[in-house]
Amino acid sequence: MSERDTVLSDLAQLWDQRDPVPEDLVEKVLVTIATEDLDTEYEMLHLLERTRELSGARSSGEALTIAFSGGSFSLLLRVSELGTKHCRVDGWVTPAQSMRVTVSQQDLTQEADVDPRGRFEIARMPTGLTRFFLRSSDPGGAGDGMFATPTFEL
Amino acid sequence: MDVQRAPDEADEVTVWDRAARSFRLWQAGESGALDDLVRCLTPVLWHVVRSYGLDKDQAEDVVQTSWLTLVRRHESIADPQAVASWLTTTARREAWRVSRLDGRATPVIDEVIEARVPSQPSVETEVIRSDEGDRLWSCVQRLDARCRRLLRIVAFDDRPDYQGIARDLGMPVGSIGPTRGRCLGKLKALLGGETGTDHE
Numbered sequence: 001m002s003e004r005d006t007v008l009s010d011l012a013q014l015w016d017q018r019d020p021v022p023e024d025l026v027e028k029v030l031v032t033i034a035t036e037d038l039d040t041e042y043e044m045l046h047l048l049e050r051t052r053e054l055s056g057a058r059s060s061g062e063a064l065t066i067a068f069s070g071g072s073f074s075l076l077l078r079v080s081e082l083g084t085k086h087c088r089v090d091g092w093v094t095p096a097q098s099m100r101v102t103v104s105q106q107d108l109t110q111e112a113d114v115d116p117r118g119r120f121e122i123a124r125m126p127t128g129l130t131r132f133f134l135r136s137s138d139p140g141g142a143g144d145g146m147f148a149t150p151t152f153e154l
Numbered sequence: 155m156d157v158q159r160a161p162d163e164a165d166e167v168t169v170w171d172r173a174a175r176s177f178r179l180w181q182a183g184e185s186g187a188l189d190d191l192v193r194c195l196t197p198v199l200w201h202v203v204r205s206y207g208l209d210k211d212q213a214e215d216v217v218q219t220s221w222l223t224l225v226r227r228h229e230s231i232a233d234p235q236a237v238a239s240w241l242t243t244t245a246r247r248e249a250w251r252v253s254r255l256d257g258r259a260t261p262v263i264d265e266v267i268e269a270r271v272p273s274q275p276s277v278e279t280e281v282i283r284s285d286e287g288d289r290l291w292s293c294v295q296r297l298d299a300r301c302r303r304l305l306r307i308v309a310f311d312d313r314p315d316y317q318g319i320a321r322d323l324g325m326p327v328g329s330i331g332p333t334r335g336r337c338l339g340k341l342k343a344l345l346g347g348e349t350g351t352d353h354e
Binding site: 008009010011017022025033047049050150 | 188189193196197200201204210211212214215217218219221222225226252287290291294305306308309310338341342
């Protein structure tokens with residue numbers, strides 16, 4: 001074995017230590033694959049940012065805002081804690097349009113309607129690794145897109 | 155999770171071979187084999203993608219998208235033995251696209267990475283290992299960004315696609331091999347020059 005390979009191998013170990021693979025990435029990939037509907041080509045949205053903020057004085061938990069985008073479409077989620085294992089999600093899509101949203105988790109899917117103003121809500125859902133799928137319920141209308149988020153932690 | 159990489163070429167080959175074996179099993183209908191493939195290659199994809207300067211969220215997105223591309227297009231992979239190369243190439247292409255798309259990508263700031271490293275190992279041997287690691291790390295930081303990216307890719311990608319890497323780095327393909335040798339040479343010189351004139 002040459003010196004060159006030893007150094008590369010040391011470097012691989014070093015990067016593993018200094019910039020390790022996120023612990024839940026393998027799990028996220030598995031959920032992504034498991035929830036994908038292979039008969040449909042969704043446009044993949046990208047996670048733009050997650051911001052945590054203290055919510056209003058009357059509520060105890062924190063609120064999490066997660067933004068996704070893809071091309072001219074964007075999805076904003078505002079997540080409020082309901083105890084430790086559940087949350088409420090308020091969502092907005094831009095441009096505003098009627099859509100059907102499907103929330104997929106490991107063993108559970110829920111659906112909701114996005115109203116014509118682009119708003120929807122999931123009153124209660126478990127926390128954990130999640131994907132959102134959105135498809136226009138207004139065929140032939142302004143938007144006929146189908147979008148999916150990557151798997152992310154709620 | 156860790157990538158277990160023994161400092162031994164035989165083991166490096168094993169990652170690629172293990173991937174090829176899982177891929178064959180999966181294509182033959184054994185659905186659990188896909189999980190093995192994901193566990194085996196996700197760490198490799200992470201490091202390849204991060205070398206493009208994507209932040210953590212972007213890098214995770216690219217890794218997920220690459221896997222979906224595999225699941226959708228696996229029938230187009232003519233040689234199952236090449237599945238790892240196919241995936242790393244797909245991930246590199248997507249990372250490169252995303253890094254140019256929104257202009258958000260910055261070279262991975264190593265001070266930020268440093269801050270995430272848990273320090274204070276308790277056992278003496280770990281302290282020694284960590285000192286050696288610190289020394290190597292500080293030498294890596296003194297390399298130029300292009301060298302750092304190239305070395306990170308080749309450290310994890312056993313069969314690098316030089317043509318694609320050359321395009322991404324804006325270099326002629328013929329210069330990648332020599333550049334890789336030059337970068338390793340520089341690194342060794344920084345480490346104290348014990349190894350003299352070892353070159354490709």
